[in-house]
Amino acid sequence: MKAAELRQKDVAGVQAEVKALQKAHFGLRMQKATQQLNNTATLRSTRRDIARAKTILVEKQTVK
Numbered sequence: 001m002k003a004a005e006l007r008q009k010d011v012a013g014v015q016a017e018v019k020a021l022q023k024a025h026f027g028l029r030m031q032k033a034t035q036q037l038n039n040t041a042t043l044r045s046t047r048r049d050i051a052r053a054k055t056i057l058v059e060k061q062t063v064k
Helices: 003-008 011-033 041-062
Strands: none
Touching: 003 041, 011 041
């Protein structure tokens, strides 16, 4: 997800997105552990998406 899309959401929306990304990342980690994950690059991209969303969340919470 792009940063511009996240900035358009409110705080609750960004928090929901962070939870969804963390859940997806957990699923990918489990797939990797059981040798079912074909594209391991998705782990990196979801980890970076989580970091991007958390950064924007902090920005929104501090700029009230």
